[in-house]
Structure formats: structure tokens, C-alpha cells
Amino acid sequence: MDHLALRRGAACLSALLLLMGLGACSSDDPVDVDVRADLRTKYGLTPYSYEDIPYPQDNAPSDAGYAERVELGRLLFFDHLLSGDLDTSCATCHHPAFAWGDARPLGAGVTGVGLGPDRILDSDDPYITDMPRNVPTNLNVGLSSATPGGMPDAEGIMFWDSRDASLERQALQPAATFDEMRHYAYSDSAAADSVAGRLRQIGGYLPHFRSSFPDYAQEMDSNPGDDSKHVIRTGSIEMALAAYQRELVTLSSPYDDYVAGDDGALSDAQYRGLDLFFGVAGCGMCHSGPMLSSYEMLRVGVAHSGPGRVPESRGGTGDDHGLMEHTGLGSDRYRFRTPGLRNVELTGPWFRNGLAMSLRETVEFFNLGARMPDTDIEGTDVERLIDERLQANADELIDPRVRPLNLTGDEIDDIVEFMKALTDRTIDSPLIDPTVPASVPSGIPPVPIIEPFSLVPLPEHSGR
Structure with a gap:
């Protein structure tokens, strides 16, 4: 508070x-x-x-394939393929068992072993440290405001320092961040294209993207060999991840x-x-x-x-200046x-x-x-x-x-x-499966299924 x-x-x-x-x-x-x-x-x-949830015009339940898009986002969210070393997924730090957080003071991304409060970093690399900030929950993450004192907005601010807005724009930022998911696999500027290229090589993902983005699929079929028109592209990955996260509502x-x-x-x-x-x-x-x-x-x-936004081990001050970093x-x-x-x-x-x-x-x-x-x-x-x-x-x-x-x-x-009294262990959206998938198309095992976050109504009240 x-x-x-x-x-x-x-x-x-x-x-x-x-x-x-x-x-x-x-x-x-x-x-x-x-x-x-x-x-x-x-x-x-x-x-x-x-019923009051705000949606962007191009990523809403009225879109053809939206329900499939939410499920595709779920598969991507739990797939370690999105990380540089294939060892970290979005769910590593945003696990359902911990209310889509990690129950640690500071996040632990690449090289980490274990989950939640038991996760430790397994590296002698001085550049690898805990993340500088506490991992926020993904529950209701799509309901932030775009302006101080405003109502939930599809362009709502993201992150502790509000450096970006909208779920779509933030969706692949962790994949491009060194200590969260990228590590040394590629540069931050190459991360999004690298992830898209990996996904195109997994045959099991193509039908999911086709059913989720029929317009993009038609565009791809009309432009064979053009990766910028491929149905598996940065924009579709971001929209699928955002669609899944936007449905994680507890109201x-x-x-x-x-x-x-x-x-x-x-x-x-x-x-x-x-x-x-x-x-x-x-x-x-x-x-x-x-x-x-x-x-x-x-x-x-x-x-x-x-460790601060730029740890001393990387030549930084070890401090965290918050909004000042961006203004x-x-x-x-x-x-x-x-x-x-x-x-x-x-x-x-x-x-x-x-x-x-x-x-x-x-x-x-x-x-x-x-x-x-x-x-x-x-x-x-x-x-x-x-x-x-x-x-x-x-x-x-x-x-x-x-x-x-x-x-x-x-x-x-x-x-x-x-x-x-603000606690709600139910997920209100009828479009989402809030559980950990048994498998994902890449074949990499998802994070383990563990129990603490109950997905049934609490005894003392009923979900609507």
C-alpha cells in the first residue's frame, strides 16, 4: 500500500x-x-x-481468430524458446502458482535454477545479477491507466518506471533484456527478429498462427518468401502474448x-x-x-x-533512478x-x-x-x-x-x-485457460505445475 x-x-x-x-x-x-x-x-x-475491459482496435474479441490468439499467447508465454539460451520463459518469472509473479524480492532470469522463492542464479559471470526490481504480477496487467487518475486503458502504462505503454509494445521487451531472457545469444536490437525466426522453424506453431491471424496468413500466402509478410512476425507474436495477458483478469x-x-x-x-x-x-x-x-x-x-538498473559489475552506479532514466x-x-x-x-x-x-x-x-x-x-x-x-x-x-x-x-x-479483501483467486475471462500447458510446440518442457494459486472460487465468496 x-x-x-x-x-x-x-x-x-x-x-x-x-x-x-x-x-x-x-x-x-x-x-x-x-x-x-x-x-x-x-x-x-x-x-x-x-465487460468493462478496454481492448485495442486491432487485438479484440471481435477479431477473427481472437480466441485462438489467446491460446497461442498462452503457449508462447510458457515456451522457453523465446529466451536466448532456451532456459527461461515468461512464466519463469510470472508463474501461476505465485499469482503470475515469482514471490522473490528481485527477479532472477537467465542462468536461474528453480522457481519462485527457491530460484537461484547459477553463474560465475559477474555480469549476471538479480534483476534490479521486483517482478510485478501479470494479473490485471492489461487494466492500467494511460494517464494519472484515469480509467483502465488499452494504452495503459507498463513497468515500474512507465517506460512504455500497452501490452503489445511491452510483450517482447523481456526477450530483448540481457538479464531477463536474452543473455548473450544476440543483441537487444536483434532479439525480436531472432525469436520470430526460431518460431518459424517450429512446424507446430504455424497452424496456431494461421488460425489466430487469418488476415496475416492470407498476406503470407500472397507473398511467399517475404519474411516481413510471414504470419509469424514480431507484430503477431506481440499481439498473441498481449491477448493472453489481457485476459488474466481477477475482478x-x-x-x-x-x-x-x-x-x-x-x-x-x-x-x-x-x-x-x-x-x-x-x-x-x-x-x-x-x-x-x-x-x-x-x-x-x-x-x-x-544491484541497480546498471550494476557496478557492468560499470554502472548500482542505483535505480526510476523515471529519471527516461526523462x-x-x-x-x-x-x-x-x-x-x-x-x-x-x-x-x-x-x-x-x-x-x-x-x-x-x-x-x-x-x-x-x-x-x-x-x-x-x-x-x-x-x-x-x-x-x-x-x-x-x-x-x-x-x-x-x-x-x-x-x-x-x-x-x-x-x-x-x-x-482485494484477493481473488478466480480468472474471470471465459476465453483463457489459466493453467500451465502440459507441452508447447517447441517440445521444450514448460515450467513445472505447482499448486499454491487456487483457480477455484474461495469458500467465502463466489466468482461472477
Whole structure:
């Protein structure tokens, strides 16, 4: 969770809670039924469903072959053929068992052995390091906004530094990145064409591409020998991968049930947490809208960790400047995209570099306002999450919405419980098979099938 509101005193909080009908409630008291319903109106919470998903004009369910395209994207997503050394697939770092993430603080790509938190890099090459940032989930990845505070958009921003927009444009970037998938096999500029050339040599892929892109297939048949007109081309690979990822939507959480009108969908602790989250704690100032993100690029004061965007072993500084890398503006140093919070319970460790090891730590960090406390906090080492480099000018350098909150322990617990109400273990799209395929056309074994992410409705709510 990010960017909580301004400091407020206990007296102010008590007065506000009394006005909301919650002031007399202890941490164990039930929340009044009328108050539950009123919270929807109070915070302007409106439903968002699978039918609302934005699609690009040239990659939508109305296209001939779209359902086949989604399945082709699934095969490509799990095929190690897309990596330079044939040892890494998209699913290596975005495995269904880990909510389409990897459950590691920082990603581990080429030369890695194992999956998830057990994955290690097996190389003596000093150029091979952990990735500089935490691997984000692919769940709801196609529902980001193109503008701060906007609604989900087919041209939504991608990556922690928002360096690109749209699933299609980002689809093959990992295949071109040295430490993610490419390694030394070819240059970054040659990666997309190299992957396309490999796929053309696999006879089992051609019928999948033909059925997925009938117009491209006809164009290929009319231009024999012209690779630029081949149905297996960079554009079709990107569109297939994007089609698969866009259907990975989870919009049936207990929170969604509540927003749609079910006042019994949340526990009392979750209702109290919701009221704090969107109310006096101010989390909703930056975590709003359908994905619980404003998609702003903010400097919130999380400490640096990891090898950096250009590790010292490659002649770099070992730092990660965030948005500044792409704008060149000093004012953008350490600005990163505000993450969405759907399924946040399943996608730790948290923050851009995986420093926070529990949801409670993320709330404790913002409760401190990203400021070093005057005394140690008993039972936690949350101070390690705070960027000491910004402390001397914290009021100037850290986003003004990040200020000490003085939340109580019970209030922090309630906010954490609310964030768990954003968990949805169902996939809403009827077009996608969310499981690991038993095989792929290249014949390279896909990542192992493991179980932690359940693909059936949770007992306490039903998927729509």
C-alpha cells in the first residue's frame, strides 16, 4: 500500500469515527449494516467487471481468430524458446502458482535454477545479477491507466518506471533484456527478429498462427518468401502474448462483491479497514479507481536495494533512478509507478524492490510517513524500508501525501484485513485457460505445475 494521508491527531480521528457511526466500535464490535452501505456512496465506489475491459482496435474479441490468439499467447508465454539460451520463459518469472509473479524480492532470469522463492542464479559471470526490481504480477496487467487518475486503458502504462505503454509494445521487451531472457545469444536490437525466426522453424506453431491471424496468413500466402509478410512476425507474436495477458483478469474479489451491493461480503475488520483506507489514512488518494492505483509516478521514500538498473559489475552506479532514466530530469529521480493493489495479499514481497516482507510492514512504513522514527519500534525493523538519503529534506523530496499518520496497531491490522479483501483467486475471462500447458510446440518442457494459486472460487465468496 502506498502514499497515506496527512498527520491527524487522535481527537480528530475519534470525532470523525463518531460522525461515521464507527466511533463506539472496538476492534471486535460489529459494523452497523447502514454504515456498510453508506461507505459505497461516501467514497464513490463503483463496480468494474470483465465487460468493462478496454481492448485495442486491432487485438479484440471481435477479431477473427481472437480466441485462438489467446491460446497461442498462452503457449508462447510458457515456451522457453523465446529466451536466448532456451532456459527461461515468461512464466519463469510470472508463474501461476505465485499469482503470475515469482514471490522473490528481485527477479532472477537467465542462468536461474528453480522457481519462485527457491530460484537461484547459477553463474560465475559477474555480469549476471538479480534483476534490479521486483517482478510485478501479470494479473490485471492489461487494466492500467494511460494517464494519472484515469480509467483502465488499452494504452495503459507498463513497468515500474512507465517506460512504455500497452501490452503489445511491452510483450517482447523481456526477450530483448540481457538479464531477463536474452543473455548473450544476440543483441537487444536483434532479439525480436531472432525469436520470430526460431518460431518459424517450429512446424507446430504455424497452424496456431494461421488460425489466430487469418488476415496475416492470407498476406503470407500472397507473398511467399517475404519474411516481413510471414504470419509469424514480431507484430503477431506481440499481439498473441498481449491477448493472453489481457485476459488474466481477477475482478470478483470480496471487495468487488461489496461494491456491487453485497453488504455481507466483508468482515467487520475489513469494513473498518476500508473506511480508514479511503478516509483518514488517505491511502485512496493514490490507490483509487478500479485497480486501486492512480498510476502516478511518485517519490515515496522507499530505501534502495538490489544491484541497480546498471550494476557496478557492468560499470554502472548500482542505483535505480526510476523515471529519471527516461526523462533525464532530476526532479524525476526515484519516482516510480504507483502499483495497483488487487491481489496484493498474493504478490509479495512488496515495493519496487521487494523490501517489505509483509503487508503489515507496508502499512507501518507509511504510518511513519517514510520518516525515521525518533526511537526504535518494538517488534519490527520497518526502519530498513526508509530511504535515509531523503531524510534531510524529506518534506521537500517525499510526496506531500506521505506524512506520519499515528495509526494505532488495531487500525493498521484493519487496513491489512481490508487489503486482503482485494484477493481473488478466480480468472474471470471465459476465453483463457489459466493453467500451465502440459507441452508447447517447441517440445521444450514448460515450467513445472505447482499448486499454491487456487483457480477455484474461495469458500467465502463466489466468482461472477
